[in-house]
Amino acid sequence: MNRRFFIGTLGSAAVALGAGRTQPHKPKYIFYMIGDGMGVAQREVAERYARMKYPSRKPRLVMNSLQVDGLTATVEVSGKVTDSAAAGTALACGAKTANGVLGLKPDLKTPLRSMAFDAKDAGMQVGIVTSVPIDHATPASFYAQVPKRSMYYEIDEFLAASDFDYFAGETMLGRKKAKGKTAPDKLVKTAGYQLVQDRTSFDALRKGDAKVVVEKDLGYAIEGAQDIPLADFTRKGIELLDNDAGFFMMVEGGKIDWSGHANDLATNVHETLAFDEAVAVALEFCKKHPDESLLVVTADHETGGLNLLEDKPLVSVIDAQKHQTSFYTRQVSKWKKEGTMDAESAYAELSKSFGIENLQGENKAEVLKAVAASLTDETTDTRSKEIQKMYGKKNAAVTSCLHALAAQAGAKWTSFGHTSTLVGTSAWGRWAEGFGGQNDNTDLGINLRKLILS
Numbered sequence: 001m002n003r004r005f006f007i008g009t010l011g012s013a014a015v016a017l018g019a020g021r022t023q024p025h026k027p028k029y030i031f032y033m034i035g036d037g038m039g040v041a042q043r044e045v046a047e048r049y050a051r052m053k054y055p056s057r058k059p060r061l062v063m064n065s066l067q068v069d070g071l072t073a074t075v076e077v078s079g080k081v082t083d084s085a086a087a088g089t090a091l092a093c094g095a096k097t098a099n100g101v102l103g104l105k106p107d108l109k110t111p112l113r114s115m116a117f118d119a120k121d122a123g124m125q126v127g128i129v130t131s132v133p134i135d136h137a138t139p140a141s142f143y144a145q146v147p148k149r150s151m152y153y154e155i156d157e158f159l160a161a162s163d164f165d166y167f168a169g170e171t172m173l174g175r176k177k178a179k180g181k182t183a184p185d186k187l188v189k190t191a192g193y194q195l196v197q198d199r200t201s202f203d204a205l206r207k208g209d210a211k212v213v214v215e216k217d218l219g220y221a222i223e224g225a226q227d228i229p230l231a232d233f234t235r236k237g238i239e240l241l242d243n244d245a246g247f248f249m250m251v252e253g254g255k256i257d258w259s260g261h262a263n264d265l266a267t268n269v270h271e272t273l274a275f276d277e278a279v280a281v282a283l284e285f286c287k288k289h290p291d292e293s294l295l296v297v298t299a300d301h302e303t304g305g306l307n308l309l310e311d312k313p314l315v316s317v318i319d320a321q322k323h324q325t326s327f328y329t330r331q332v333s334k335w336k337k338e339g340t341m342d343a344e345s346a347y348a349e350l351s352k353s354f355g356i357e358n359l360q361g362e363n364k365a366e367v368l369k370a371v372a373a374s375l376t377d378e379t380t381d382t383r384s385k386e387i388q389k390m391y392g393k394k395n396a397a398v399t400s401c402l403h404a405l406a407a408q409a410g411a412k413w414t415s416f417g418h419t420s421t422l423v424g425t426s427a428w429g430r431w432a433e434g435f436g437g438q439n440d441n442t443d444l445g446i447n448l449r450k451l452i453l454s
């Protein structure tokens, strides 16, 4: 309501504030930050970890300290649990579509328009930033129109044709799908983009470097210092995009979702914190331009059905784990292949890796059983081939350890997929009120577009 009040009262004229400051009628700087798979429980467990790990740090999670909070519904067009393509389309275009579809109506033909194009047409510079491949569903929602999210090569063609100013994320998945066609890196170069693939060239990028694609694998935050973390992608985006007409930047924390699919709590917490560092960079900039900035932090859906049961001391278990799931899955597969590791020794090693050495009785017996099964069984992964392909194979021993770790941290995963629970949305800036209360995900897209077009 306040948002309408502002627009209605101020019309299109900028209001003079004195001392040379003017208050624009619409945001000059927009940050749209999306934690993929980041439900309220994911935010809360990261907040708890930060509270215990860094007792004097305030705020613990920047995204939990903004001016306005709300809840957002995420289901796709027919009411099913959404995937990131349908949810991304809702957030980017303000309209619902079917799972797997990017930027098209459920008829798979009628195009939907991403607000990023409206921002570009309004003269703003546009940045699309993510911690996963730049052509993955969430970022692609902002520039592509394809009936299937796996059409990575076609998505890369949209990327090259978008004319957006800054892309940053992991290696384009379309590279593997080029098959005799022009490779995606050539596509973007032909379209006038500078392709940056290492830290030195990244650091050398300066304001005025137009049309940049940064293609750099980030790895996982849990595995230590990242070569270029998401926060640096965001900071560089600000440096490159800042101009008199302002900018629109979408920033996605994509591996919160991946670790949710794996039920990997420690990795999930670290990914949420890494995303929050990017939010901190955005907020710091917004606070320097308080009359002109809008920051919206949301999620496309929840992943993993994470429940928080008790507020337990969780730092020691979270900190015990040094790698993300697939590292341990590979380790167990290797043991199985070599056939030299007995279940007790494998259990001893894994329980140390996950900080669960103190398991007793039934809890220990359950994990031990899963470890023994993983050393002999062909596969214990019952999820669909599609999910396995997208998120890696699941190993019973590792999953069992991850669940035991979560229990020690007072948490419980209830799904390996997405859920339809509401997600949290937080906002900061003069237009933040428009994102409070309970909204549908399409409302966020509609409200932001209205501001861009106002």
Ligand SMILES: [Zn+2]
Binding pocket: 037, 084, 257, 258, 261, 303, 418
């Ligand atoms: Zn997912």
